[in-house]
Amino acid sequence: MKKNINVRIFAFLFCAAVSLCGAIFAETADMNSSGVERYAIYIGSNSGGKNNARLLYAGTDAMSFQKTMSEIGGVPESNSILLLDPTKDKVDDALSAVSNAIVQGKSVSRRTEFIFYYSGHSDENALLLGKSSYEYSQLKESISNVPSDVHVVILDSCYSGNFIRTKGGQRKKPFLVDDSTVVKGYAYLSSSSALESSQESDEIGSSFFTNAMLTGLRGAADTSGDNKVSLNELYSYAFNDTLARTESSSAGPQHPNYNITLVGSGDLILSDISASESALMIPEEMTGKIIIRDSFGKLISEINKTEKNPVYFALSARTYTAVLITETDTMQGNFILKKNQLLKLDRSYFNSVVARTEHRLRGDETVNEAENFAENEENDRALEPSGLSETPVPLEIKPFHFMFAGENGSNVQSIISIGLIRANDCIVNGAQVSLFSGNISSVLNGIQASGIGLDAGVINGVQAAGIYTSADIVNGAQVSGIFNSSGTVNGIQGTGIYNSADLLFGVQGSGIFNTVKDGYGIQATGIFNSARTMNGIQAAGLFNISGTIRGVQAGSIVNVAKKVTGVxxxxxxxxxxxxxIALGLINIIRNGVHDAGIMVDTNGNIFTQIQSGTNHLFTTALYGSSPRYFFSSGGNDYYHFFALGLGTRFNCRKVSFDIEALFYNTLCKDVVDIGDEIHDIINKYENDGKSFSDDASKEDKDRVEDLAEQFHKYTYPSLRFSVSYNLLSHFSLFATAGVDIRIEDWNDEAFDYGKRNMYIDFTAGSKDITLYPSFGFGIKIR
Known part of the structure; x- marks a missing residue:
């Protein structure tokens, strides 16, 4: 009876354990399966062909859209493709790449969404991509073939409203980003109607429509106050803002269009302001037009705040200039937005009054200052704990500021500042010099120099120290002997040992190590580079590491990247x-070519080979010989073939085709004898403590030169065509057809070794050429 009870208890516990494990595995699977996965293609095409003026901002608009969607739009860098001035074929390749990525990711996402953004030229029938074009009907079909549940198409180009004309299209209620909802459909947004031109502006450095879209995505379009921007909110904001800006333009008003056919419930959320690394909160009591520009003066956004409710606006961490325009006054100020900060942009930040002539009445300013002071006091009391900002202390102007150890300088604005031990200022418009360290809490317009360490908020000039420099923003040069650190670099960051930056626009150079989160320009070092995203050139003496590289990644030993669009x-x-393209002896590309194989040819040779790289361009390394000499070098007639080459691959389901150009070297007894004689001549001088290059006789130098020139006689070029059939996921059969090339009096000796069963003779100029065809068959492991 006791045994029976124990068995029942064991059975109960076993079933409970199985149920618990099942629940855990289900929960784990659910955690590993994301709800919504977004993919995007961003295209900027400044060139519209010879009959159209070249645009200035289509490329930067596409880059800005990608950056915004990466920060707050739920499209990771790994799921996005940026194309600048592409051809139609490049666009098709990108659509195919996204389709493949969506198919491969179906197992880890419940729903997929695809965003297609284009900024550039178009006419009534097609997108104009330089010398090529992409007809709307073909583009619509290609986008529809992307196997995503939702397609969002945004076209910022002339006459783009023609794309939206689709039979049967009706506007239906979009859906909420809810992974439990099963929905399908599309949303087409165009910057203009079917008969209108789309316009860009030098004043804002962008097109009107894209600028409105980006401003809306960052929070200006959030009318519901939920810190999210929906498709409906974004279109409504972009329409009104674009129309308002273009009503009085010489090209006429611009009316954005839409065609939304999404089946489901709720609304499609396009951006989440709370996902930003930092944000502004414009309080409810502040109304008017707020113009925000970056430290270069580039317009970021114009926010027309009319309602008495707070507005949250997503921005990157950096320094900005803001202008507030109300019915009674215009005020200007600067603010520094730091990472993970929610900054309340109240009137206390607008400390510079831009006076209006008709209102400059004596006594008004005093009243306004009193009103502003009262209002600021009220705002400070209403602030939440996060993002607290104390009312700024009035600046003390000191053209020449001298101090011993940097005391009491946090509210000083100076032209020349000198600290015997340490200099400390708020703003310097000239130079700050100290023996040991310097600190500028706000802005430097000029030069900051110290023997040991420097700190500054914003640098518009040069910051130099013997050991260490630090700044949030650099618009110029940051130089030190050992270490530099900066939030954003717009210019040059150079040091003897180590550089660190969050955002790089320019050049980052060091003797040993560089690191940057997002780079646009050149990152160069003697040993090691690291970047999350690099757009440009990443070059190191030893090795490079990058998350995403768009451009060139060059290192003498190792390059590592997650995603490469370039070389x-x-x-x-x-x-x-x-x-x-990957150019190297060993290329380990997950989505590329990585084959090892063995084959036998019709000349009786056995070859082993390694192919590695990308489908566009891969490297091939071969070694071969007859079975008799494959593992040995005995006798006087032995030979070994070594070859290096480049190839390209075309894939068609289970079949692939390779075209390769190879260069063979024949290792035989004659080649070894030549090498031994050269070695003996050089060693004769080195054994006597002499230098061959400086002390060798003319006879010995001529002999070494003559022997070295004989090496090419044992080399020959070859062309090879291969076809492979993939039997299993990592196992293929392949066949080759190749031709070796012999040129009279140039490489005759190379063909004295090995057997060749077929040949074709002909004459090219004064040279006899012989082609030696051969065929092979082998197996590959992929």
């Missing part, structure tokens, strides 16, 4: 995804 050059190249 990797190094001894070893590693990437999860490379959609360009």
């Amino acid at each position: 990797q050059v190094g001894l070893i190249n590693v990437a999860d995804e490379n959609n360009g």
Whole structure:
């Protein structure tokens, strides 16, 4: 009876354990399966062909849209493709790449969404991509073939309303980003109607429509106050803002259009302001037009705040200038937005009054200052704990500021500041010099120099120290002997040992190590570079690491990247995804070519080979010989073939085709004898403590030169065509057809070794050429 009870208890506990494990596995699977996965293609095409004026801002608009959607739009860098001045084929390749990525990611996402953004030229029938074009009907079909549940198409180009004309299209209520909802459909947004031109502006450095879209996505379109911007909110804001800006333009008003056919419930959320690394909160009591520009003066947004409710606005961490325009006054100020900060942009930040002539009445300013002071006091009391900002202390102007150890300088604005031990200022418009360290809490317009360490908020000039420099923003040069650190670099960051930056626009150079989160320009070092995203050139003496590289990644030994759109050059190249070229002896590309094989040819030779790189361009390394000499070098007639080459691959489901150009070297007894004689001549001088280059006789130098020139006689070029059939996921059969090339009096000796069963003779100029065809068959492991 006791045994029976124990068995029942055991059975109960076993079933409970199985149920618990099942629940845990289900929960784990649910955690590993994301709700919504977004993919995007961003295209900027400044060139519209010879009959159209070149645009100035289509490329930067596409880059800005990608940056915004990456920060707050739920589109990670790994799921986005940026194309600048592409051809139609490049666009098709990008659509195909996104389709493949969506298919591969179906198992880890419940729903997928695809965003297609285009900024550039178009006419009534097609997108104009430089010398090529993409007809609307073909584009619509290509986008529809992307296997995503939702398609959002945004076209910022002339006459783009023609794309929206679709039979049967009706506007239906979009859906909420809810992974439990099963929905399908599309949303087409265009910057203009079918008969209107789309316009860009030098004043805002962008097109009117894209600027309105970006401002709306960052929070200006959030009319519901839920810190999210929906498709409906975004279109409504972009329509009104674009129309308001273009009503009085010479090209006439611009009316954005839409066609939304999404089946489901709720509304499609396009951006989440709370996902930003930092944000502004414009309080409810402040109304008027707020113009925000970056430290270069580029317009970021114009927010027309009329309602008595707070507005949250997503921005990157950096320094900005803001102008507040109300019915009675215009005020200007600067603010520094730091990471993970929610900054309340109240009137206390607008400390510079831009006076209006008709209102400059004596006594009004005093009243306004009193009103502003009372209002600021009220705002301070209403502030939440996060993002607290004390009322600024009035600046004390000191053209020449001298101090011993930097005391009491946090509210000083100076032209020349000198600290015997340490200099401390709020703003310097000239130079700050100290023996040991310097600190500028706000802005430097000029030069800051110290023997040991420097700190500054914003640098518009040069910051130099013997050991260490630090700044939030650099618009110029930041130089130190050992270490530099900056939030944003717009210019040059150089040091002897180590550089660090969050955002780089320009050049980052060091003797040992560079690190940057997002780079646009050049990152160069003697040993090691690291970047999350690099747009430009990443070059190192030893190795590079990058999350996403768009451009060139070059290292003498190792390059590592997650995603490459461009070129990797190094001894070893590693990437999860490379959609360009990898040039190296060993290329480990997850979505590329990585084959090892063995084959036998019709000349009786056995070859082993390694192919690695991308489908566009891969490297091939071969070694071969007859079975008799494959593992040995005995006798006087032995030979070994070594070859390096480049190839390209075309894939068609289970079949692939390779075209390769190879260069063979024949290792035989004659080649070894030549090498031994050169070695003996050089060693004769080195053994006597002499230098061959400086002390060798003319006879010995001529002999070494003559022997070295004989090496090419044992080399020959070859062309090879291969076809492979993939039997299993990592196993293929392949066949080759190749031709070796012999040129009279240039490489005759190379063909004295090995057997060749077929040949074709002909004459080219004064040279006899012989082609030696051969065929092979082998197996590959992929």
